[in-house]
Amino acid sequence: MRLTLRVWRQRDAGAPGAMTTYEVDGISEDMSFLEMLDTLNERLILDGEDPVAFDHDCREGICGACSLVINGDAHGPERTTTCQLHMRSFADGDSIDVEPWRAAAFPVVKDLVVDRSAFDRIIQSGGYVSVPTGSAPEAHATPVPKADADHAFENAECIGCGACVAACPNGSAMLFTAAKVNHLNVLPQGAPERESRVLDMVATMDAEGFGGCTLAGECATACPKGIPLPSITAMNKEWLRATRKGRKS
Amino acid sequence: MVLATRTDRDPSLLRTLWGSTIGKKAVMAVSGLIMLGYLVAHVAGNLKVFFGPEEFNGYAHWLRTIGAPVLHYEWMLWIVRVVLLASIVAHAVSAYQLSRRDIRARPVKYAHKRPRASYATRTMRWGGIIVGLFVVWHILDLTTLTVNPNAQPGRPYENVVATFSTWYGNVIYLVAMLAVGLHVRHGFWSAAQTLGAGSASRDRALKTVANGLALVLTAGFVAVPVAVMTGLVS
Numbered sequence: 001m002r003l004t005l006r007v008w009r010q011r012d013a014g015a016p017g018a019m020t021t022y023e024v025d026g027i028s029e030d031m032s033f034l035e036m037l038d039t040l041n042e043r044l045i046l047d048g049e050d051p052v053a054f055d056h057d058c059r060e061g062i063c064g065a066c067s068l069v070i071n072g073d074a075h076g077p078e079r080t081t082t083c084q085l086h087m088r089s090f091a092d093g094d095s096i097d098v099e100p101w102r103a104a105a106f107p108v109v110k111d112l113v114v115d116r117s118a119f120d121r122i123i124q125s126g127g128y129v130s131v132p133t134g135s136a137p138e139a140h141a142t143p144v145p146k147a148d149a150d151h152a153f154e155n156a157e158c159i160g161c162g163a164c165v166a167a168c169p170n171g172s173a174m175l176f177t178a179a180k181v182n183h184l185n186v187l188p189q190g191a192p193e194r195e196s197r198v199l200d201m202v203a204t205m206d207a208e209g210f211g212g213c214t215l216a217g218e219c220a221t222a223c224p225k226g227i228p229l230p231s232i233t234a235m236n237k238e239w240l241r242a243t244r245k246g247r248k249s
Numbered sequence: 250m251v252l253a254t255r256t257d258r259d260p261s262l263l264r265t266l267w268g269s270t271i272g273k274k275a276v277m278a279v280s281g282l283i284m285l286g287y288l289v290a291h292v293a294g295n296l297k298v299f300f301g302p303e304e305f306n307g308y309a310h311w312l313r314t315i316g317a318p319v320l321h322y323e324w325m326l327w328i329v330r331v332v333l334l335a336s337i338v339a340h341a342v343s344a345y346q347l348s349r350r351d352i353r354a355r356p357v358k359y360a361h362k363r364p365r366a367s368y369a370t371r372t373m374r375w376g377g378i379i380v381g382l383f384v385v386w387h388i389l390d391l392t393t394l395t396v397n398p399n400a401q402p403g404r405p406y407e408n409v410v411a412t413f414s415t416w417y418g419n420v421i422y423l424v425a426m427l428a429v430g431l432h433v434r435h436g437f438w439s440a441a442q443t444l445g446a447g448s449a450s451r452d453r454a455l456k457t458v459a460n461g462l463a464l465v466l467t468a469g470f471v472a473v474p475v476a477v478m479t480g481l482v483s
């Protein structure tokens with residue numbers, strides 16, 4: 001395959017960036033999108049140019065490190081992560097635009113790499129369960145209804161990649177925060193911190209400069225793990241409940 | 250293990266609501282639902298125009314006597330007006346502040362553009378501004394009668410016919426009612442999500458109600474100028 005890439009190049013956080021055009025040839029349709037970029041980078045290195053910086057880690061769709069907005073879609077045209085997107089989703093001669101996640105809360109570090117530590121700070125403010133250390137408790141000691149377990153697991157699938165923020169026209173982190181809040185708030189282990197968790201995580205989310213939710217639904221469409229839009233509704237319910245009841249911890 | 254105990258007092262409910270994007274959206278949802286409830290009553294009253302000038306003008310007079318003899322003449326009308334004014338202010342201020350925030354949160358646009366979300370969703374902000382401007386015109390036209398071509402106090406039937414006998418009266422009204430329909434279509438469903446009333450199993454029902462409300466309101470409101478234009482009401 002022969003492709004024309006338009007890639008966002010930006011030297012560092014302070015420098016202005018621009019879309020730069022590259023021609024790549026000899027791309028196999030069995031390559032992943034990141035392997036295609038690797039091919040481009042190998043050539044750039046041989047030519048003595050600066051390779052395109054992009055985030056990646058496991059390359060098997062579970063770590064949440066890879067990003068990239070491809071032709072306007074977070075993680076590209078398939079409902080998966082960029083590392084699991086293969087070049088067979090494109091045709092020979094295609095022109096492909098590659099951009100970083102765009103959000104005020106995700107500043108560009110270099111080229112296609114953005115700083116997603118705002119997500120870490122949201123997690124730090126309540127995305128955990130406080131337990132005394134020691135040996136692991138007997139798993140069957142705390143019964144969890146099947147429906148609750150399913151609901152928790154559906155939300156626990158979030159890998160924190162930030163595609164929801166990238167796809168949202170408001171750069172909102174509601175789907176990410178909702179996934180984390182729902183995951184823990186529905187489980188008995190998360191119950192003692194149920195109110196403070198949602199209040200603190202939403203407060204941190206707002207403080208980080210993410211936008212608000214207008215229920216456009218772009219986040220849930222882009223999410224590679226299929227976190228559903230009703231997760232946001234469920235978090236709104238949790239937040240209003242916690243505001244009414246006041247924090248308990 | 251000693252855990253730190255928070256000693257600071259929780260802020261008031263109102264402050265918590267207004268200080269959070271979720272709370273502010275809830276204010277927008279509740280104020281929007283109040284105005285939506287008013288619109289349903291408004292459209293039902295409008296349709297009395299089809300029963301002739303006596304019944305329509307009599308209905309308009311009755312609106313001023315609701316609650317009598319407990320309430321004085323026009324008191325109920327003023328209570329409704331105050332509630333609506335508070336709703337409009339709350340709705341508009343929260344929408345303005347949240348929109349400002351949303352635009353700031355996405356300072357750099359994507360180079361590769363594609364249409365996002367549904368038409369009703371994308372037109373919420375502009376549609377809301379159009380409806381807001383229309384309300385000002387509407388009050389000047391049929392409440393204060395400042396811009397009404399007929400301007401007879403106590404004769405709303407004749408004033409309505411006079412407004413819809415002008416081309417600009419019809420254009421302004423029809424555009425605004427389409428905007429109302431689109432606004433309600435996304436707004437009602439969205440308000441349900443914001444207030445935590447939506448769920449995967451209830452989603453289809455909520456969307457049906459939202460579409461039904463949008464259709465009934467737009468069709469009901471548009472029926473009056475169309476009737477005047479076609480000579481059914483004169």
